[in-house]
Amino acid sequence: MSEITLGIIGGGQLGSMLAIAAKKLNVKTVVFCDDIDAPAQNFCNQFVTGSYDNKEKISEFINQVDLVTYEFENIPYETLNEINKFKPVLPKPSVNRLIQHRLAEKDFVNKLNIRTTRYVSIEKKSDIDALEDFLPGILKTTTLGYDGKGQYPIKSSEDLNSLNIDFSKGYILEKLVKLKKEISIIITRFSNNKYEIYEPIENSHEDQILKYSKIPADINEKIFNQSKDWAMLIAEELKYVGTLCVEFFIDRNDNLYVNEIAPRVHNSGHLTINAFNVSQFENHVRAVCGLEQIPLKKISNAKMMNLLGDQITHYRNIQKFNDNEFFFDYLKKDIKEKRKMGHITTLV
Ligand code: ADP
Numbered sequence: 001m002s003e004i005t006l007g008i009i010g011g012g013q014l015g016s017m018l019a020i021a022a023k024k025l026n027v028k029t030v031v032f033c034d035d036i037d038a039p040a041q042n043f044c045n046q047f048v049t050g051s052y053d054n055k056e057k058i059s060e061f062i063n064q065v066d067l068v069t070y071e072f073e074n075i076p077y078e079t080l081n082e083i084n085k086f087k088p089v090l091p092k093p094s095v096n097r098l099i100q101h102r103l104a105e106k107d108f109v110n111k112l113n114i115r116t117t118r119y120v121s122i123e124k125k126s127d128i129d130a131l132e133d134f135l136p137g138i139l140k141t142t143t144l145g146y147d148g149k150g151q152y153p154i155k156s157s158e159d160l161n162s163l164n165i166d167f168s169k170g171y172i173l174e175k176l177v178k179l180k181k182e183i184s185i186i187i188t189r190f191s192n193n194k195y196e197i198y199e200p201i202e203n204s205h206e207d208q209i210l211k212y213s214k215i216p217a218d219i220n221e222k223i224f225n226q227s228k229d230w231a232m233l234i235a236e237e238l239k240y241v242g243t244l245c246v247e248f249f250i251d252r253n254d255n256l257y258v259n260e261i262a263p264r265v266h267n268s269g270h271l272t273i274n275a276f277n278v279s280q281f282e283n284h285v286r287a288v289c290g291l292e293q294i295p296l297k298k299i300s301n302a303k304m305m306n307l308l309g310d311q312i313t314h315y316r317n318i319q320k321f322n323d324n325e326f327f328f329d330y331l332k333k334d335i336k337e338k339r340k341m342g343h344i345t346t347l348v
C-alpha cells in the first residue's frame with residue numbers, strides 16, 4: 001500500500017479526476033488552486049488556495065506533499081522551478097516551459113521531422129503585410145491560450161484593422177489547414193521506452209472547443225500508426241514522465257499534422273475512464289508516483305460528449321442513466337456559457 005501524498009496544481013475537472021484516480025491507488029492528494037471555488041476540493045484530501053506566485057501558500061502546499069504534478073500548463077515556469085527545488089515536479093518544469101510557448105513547441109516538433117501547420121512568429125502588426133502565404137490563417141497568442149481563447153481567424157491583412165489586437169504580447173500566425181478530421185493520442189510514459197499508449201481518439205470541436213470524442217477513430221492504418229509513432233517520439237524526446245496528449249489535424253489529402261501538445265491529462269481522454277482497464281488519470285498518477293505499470297486493455301468502444309454551460313441542467317435532472325452511460329458532473333459553482341460543466345461517456 002502506498003504512503004504517497006501527491007500535490008496537484010490546478011483544481012478544475014482534470015485535477016478532480018486525478019484526485020479520484022489517486023484515491024483508488026491509496027495516494028493522498030493536496031490540490032493547490034488560485035480559485036477558492038475550485039471543484040477539485042470536493043475530491044482531494046487537502047485543499048490550499050492562493051495565487052500561483054504566493055510564496056507562503058506555495059510553501060504551505062509543498063510542505064504537505066511528497067511530489068507535485070499539475071493539471072494545466074499555464075503555471076508560471078518560475079513557480080514550478082521554485083517548487084522543484086524542494087519537491088520533485090513531474091512532468092519536469094522545463095517540459096512545461098517549452099510546451100506553454102506555441103513557437104518553441106512548434107520548433108521542437110519540427111526538429112523531430114514531424115509535420116506541423118506552417119507558422120511564423122508575429123511581433124508587430126506590419127509583420128503580417130508580407131505574409132500572404134500564411135493566409136487564410138489563425139493568429140494565436142504564443143502563450144496562455146486554451147479553448148480557442150486568444151485566437152483570431154485572419155483572411156487578409158486588412159482583417160487586422162478591425163480587430164483590436166494587443167501586440168505587446170507575442171503571436172504566431174498559422175496557416176489554416178483544410179480539416180478533414182482531428183484526432184488525439186494519449187500516452188503515459190513511465191521511463192525510458194516504457195509506455196502505455198491509447199488508440200487514436202477522434203475529436204470534434206464547436207467554436208474551437210472540444211465537443212465530442214470517440215473511439216475507434218475513423219482513420220486509415222497509416223494515420224493510426226503514424227500518430228502513435230509521433231506521440232511516442234515526442235514523449236521520448238522530452239523524457240516525459242506522466243500522461244501527455246498530442247492533438248493532430250488530418251487534412252483533406254490525409255496528411256497528418258501535429259497541432260499541439262498538452263503536457264497533462266486531456267479532455268479527449270475522459271472516455272478512457274470507462275473504456276479501458278486503466279484511465280489516463282490513473283496512468284498519470286502511477287507514472288509520476290513510480291507505481292506499477294499495468295498493460296492497457298480496452299473494455300469497449302466509446303463516445304464522450306462535453307456538457308457546456310447550461311446543457312448540464314438537463315443531465316443533473318436525470319434520475320437513472322442507462323447501464324452504458326456514465327455522467328460526470330464537475331460540481332462547478334456557477335454555470336457559465338461555454339464553460340465545461342460535465343461530460344457523459346457512452347460505451348458503444
Ligand atoms: P487551444 O489551445 O485553444 O486548444 P488549438 O491550437 O488547439 O488551441 O486550436 C483549437 C481548435 O481550433 C483546433 O482544435 C482546431 O479545431 C482549430 N484550429 C486551430 N488552428 C488551426 C489551423 N491552423 N487550421 C485549422 N484549424 C485550426
Ligand code: MG
Pocket residue numbers: 247260
Ligand atoms: Mg487544442
